Amino acid sequence: MVAGPLPARSGPGKDRLRLWIRLLRASRTIEAELRERLKKEFNTTLPRFDVMAALYRAPEGMLMSDLSRFLLVSNGNVTGIVDRLVSEGLVARARRNGDRRTSMVRLTEEGSKAFAMIAAAHEGWIGELLDTVSEDEARRLTGMLNSFRSNWEGRE
Amino acid sequence: MVAGPLPARSGPGKDRLRLWIRLLRASRTIEAELRERLKKEFNTTLPRFDVMAALYRAPEGMLMSDLSRFLLVSNGNVTGIVDRLVSEGLVARARRNGDRRTSMVRLTEEGSKAFAMIAAAHEGWIGELLDTVSEDEARRLTGMLNSFRSNWEGRE
DNA sequence: GTATGAAACTTTAAGCTTGAAATATTTTTC
DNA sequence: GAAAAATATTTCAAGCTTAAAGTTTCATAC
Numbered sequence: 001m002v003a004g005p006l007p008a009r010s011g012p013g014k015d016r017l018r019l020w021i022r023l024l025r026a027s028r029t030i031e032a033e034l035r036e037r038l039k040k041e042f043n044t045t046l047p048r049f050d051v052m053a054a055l056y057r058a059p060e061g062m063l064m065s066d067l068s069r070f071l072l073v074s075n076g077n078v079t080g081i082v083d084r085l086v087s088e089g090l091v092a093r094a095r096r097n098g099d100r101r102t103s104m105v106r107l108t109e110e111g112s113k114a115f116a117m118i119a120a121a122h123e124g125w126i127g128e129l130l131d132t133v134s135e136d137e138a139r140r141l142t143g144m145l146n147s148f149r150s151n152w153e154g155r156e
Numbered sequence: 157m158v159a160g161p162l163p164a165r166s167g168p169g170k171d172r173l174r175l176w177i178r179l180l181r182a183s184r185t186i187e188a189e190l191r192e193r194l195k196k197e198f199n200t201t202l203p204r205f206d207v208m209a210a211l212y213r214a215p216e217g218m219l220m221s222d223l224s225r226f227l228l229v230s231n232g233n234v235t236g237i238v239d240r241l242v243s244e245g246l247v248a249r250a251r252r253n254g255d256r257r258t259s260m261v262r263l264t265e266e267g268s269k270a271f272a273m274i275a276a277a278h279e280g281w282i283g284e285l286l287d288t289v290s291e292d293e294a295r296r297l298t299g300m301l302n303s304f305r306s307n308w309e310g311r312e
Numbered sequence: 313g314t315a316t317g318a319a320a321c322t323t324t325a326a327g328c329t330t331g332a333a334a335t336a337t338t339t340t341t342c
Numbered sequence: 343g344a345a346a347a348a349t350a351t352t353t354c355a356a357g358c359t360t361a362a363a364g365t366t367t368c369a370t371a372c
Contacts, residue, residue, distance in 0.1 A: 017283070019301075022302060023297075126176050
């Protein structure tokens with residue numbers, strides 16, 4: 001989804017198609033760079049980072065379904081990633097509240113420390129990778145993307 | 157890479173971090189919707205669509221390495237996707253030019269027809285999914301993303 | 313209290329993705 | 343022109359991803 005079907009020079013909707021293609025190329029370029037650095041510097045992956053980032057925001061823990069909803073990925077997907085993080089000792093499942101179907105997932109002490117270090121580097125990388133975007137431009141772009149998102153969210 | 161590590165309210169680089177998170181969430185949301193529709197309506201996938209889109213632009217064919225460079229994915233990845241497209245009769249490999257290491261990959265007649273249909277639907281979907289973005293706004297956003305991209309490309 | 317259905321999660325099969333190693337071919341160097 | 347380096351591609355192992363089907367537990371209705 002990086003190329004797009006020969007957008008004709010003009011016509012209704014062509015500008016949106018062009019926008020979509022640019023958006024996708026930008027995020028894929030940055031994503032590839034981040035993935036490579038996460039691997040090289042911390043021997044981890046983007047999905048693991050995503051899960052840890054979500055859990056870091058929720059010290060009390062999250063349900064599996066909260067995680068998958070928040071990260072925009074499927075349920076089964078989260079199961080696998082959390083499994084691996086648990087086996088690495090970075091995340092823990094606690095099956096304690098009344099509902100025995102659910103398990104509260106949270107970062108371990110070790111996971112929290114590890115994440116803090118990775119997150120600091122991550123923020124630096126983003127600043128570096130996006131340094132051709134001025135802070136002001138960044139705010140405006142964010143605003144536009146935000147309004148797209150909030151409009152979109154109510155629809156499905 | 158959809159959440160991001162608790163962006164502090166302010167500070168240097170925070171606006172860029174926020175921008176990155178929005179960018180990623182927007183593209184993931186749209187991507188998920190496209191993937192679902194491609195599956196439901198045409199029983200195909202986003203990676204297959206990407207490869208076919210690239211080949212549609214190059215009737216004379218492309219090398220595997222051209223494909224992987226253009227699509228921003230690894231070599232081995234393209235091999236697998238093309239293998240499946242070949243087995244479905246939508247794509248053909250031609251090992252004909254002087255260099256016997258390379259193979260020219262192109263759409264078959266059937267593949268070209270199939271792609272044209274899917275692409276028409278795809279363009280409509282994008283118009284629909286992005287209809288909260290005005291055409292004017294789309295052009296401005298595209299411009300900003302473009303300048304990011306061209307600045308970035310010279311660097312690595 | 314027991315059947316019905318809903319909810320939370322896991323498992324499975326198929327496919328996508330990467331980085332690294334392997335293979336085959338061409339080009340360069342001496 | 344043979345050895346070495348470079349290029350184009352494929353193979354491989356590990357992990358990510360989805361949709362669909364399966365399991366367990368909970369809530370509702372009767």
